[in-house]
Amino acid sequence: MVMAEGAGTGLYERVEHAARVIRARTKLEPRIALVLGSGLGGFADDFEDAVGIPYEEIPGFMRSTAEGHAGRLVIGKVNSVPVAAMQGRVHYYEGYSLEEVTFPIRTFKLLGVKTLILTNASGGINVQLNQGALMVISDHLNLMGDNPLRGRNDERFGPRFPDMTAVYSRDLQELVVEEANAIGVEVRRGIYGALSGPSYETPAEIHLLRNLGADAVGMSTVPEAIVARHMGVEVLGISCITNMAAGISDEPINHEEVMATGDRVRDTFAQLLRGVVSRVHSRVV
């Protein structure tokens, strides 16, 4: 096997290499990164001065196989603020390890990112969340049966036993609610439960999740949030309720519906994200 230039054996060195490859493609130095989930990638199409890098061209970034995930890193400007956005992510259910799933998040940190905005499509468990609603993630339940920090710890990234009492920044949650109120978009806060997928849940599993306190359920986000917190990156999570979870409504769930709802909220979602990016930027500088 031919080793890529600069690729070391350790995770840290491989992440440094990926960061170097990305830096060579843009002069922008984003301090805010976004992960755009199922059907939500369109936001990055409107960036100014954008450069799009297919994941295949970044060593260590995996190709997304899920429909609705373009598989491109887009670096550009939103309201003059430089940002990096993943148009599509890879998931545990695709067969990737959680180290592979979270590799881009580690890369963002070495690129100088301070704030990570994670978005996803999810099933609504709390009946106050209707199809198309936006939920600000206040906390999560990691029910994936794995943890991205399992294995050797590299102290250059963070501590062996990182604190998870406030994964999702309180300040950022409030900032989103303020922006949503300012533009007349309804948002609610809630707890996101993550399962590995890829099958959707049974009604009995949703019953269990509801009793555990979950307001929405999905198959992503949590590994990325854990890794970001491990490295001291501030996290914001926004979930688009694309369908009611199994048994909450009697309708069967399908990926087409998930995508169609993502498409329907596209403009509202983009407007909210634009405002949030501006507010985060003007707050940190």
Ligand code: HPA
């Ligand atoms: N369950 C799990 N993941 C999802 C769902 C769901 O109902 N909708 C979108 N992603």
